[in-house]
Amino acid sequence: MWSWFKSKDRRNAERVMALVANAVRQVHPGRFVDPSDAALVCQPELAALNTLLGRGDSSRFGPVTFEDIVSRVRFYEERGLLDKLETVSAVDEIVLGVILAAVHEVELSKRKQQYSSSNKGAEIREGAEFVLRCLNSHAEKSR
Numbered sequence: 001m002w003s004w005f006k007s008k009d010r011r012n013a014e015r016v017m018a019l020v021a022n023a024v025r026q027v028h029p030g031r032f033v034d035p036s037d038a039a040l041v042c043q044p045e046l047a048a049l050n051t052l053l054g055r056g057d058s059s060r061f062g063p064v065t066f067e068d069i070v071s072r073v074r075f076y077e078e079r080g081l082l083d084k085l086e087t088v089s090a091v092d093e094i095v096l097g098v099i100l101a102a103v104h105e106v107e108l109s110k111r112k113q114q115y116s117s118s119n120k121g122a123e124i125r126e127g128a129e130f131v132l133r134c135l136n137s138h139a140e141k142s143r
Contacts, residue, residue, distance in 0.1 A: 020127035023097030027134040042138035101128035
């Protein structure tokens with residue numbers, strides 16, 4: 001029975017890892033010809049994440065950290081709104097990858113699990129942090 005739970009957790013981790021890897025490909029600096037091209041792709045993503053965090057128009061392109069997202073996901077989880085958050089985020093693959101990485105982090109924390117090769121916690125977090133660094137950097141360069 002426990003192996004079923006572990007395989008389910010592993011499948012979920014692999015799904016989240018695939019979404020994060022796709023987000024990394026979409027925002028990777030090597031993908032863009034110039035900073036304005038990067039800004040066109042990344043500014044809407046950054047604005048969406050800042051809106052999720054409840055930041056106003058003046059902070060729409062402000063930097064976002066993974067801890068900010070994890071904290072907000074915990075807020076939604078405590079209120080039973082994670083399904084709605086995932087549904088709204090599903091429209092955008094980059095935002096969805098970051099959100100699901102934060103959901104994965106919250107779930108590991110709730111179960112008091114350390115990062116391991118089966119739950120891919122470290123790889124998922126590193127990928128999401130890379131995506132956010134790219135989003136923040138591309139937005140900063142366009143100002």
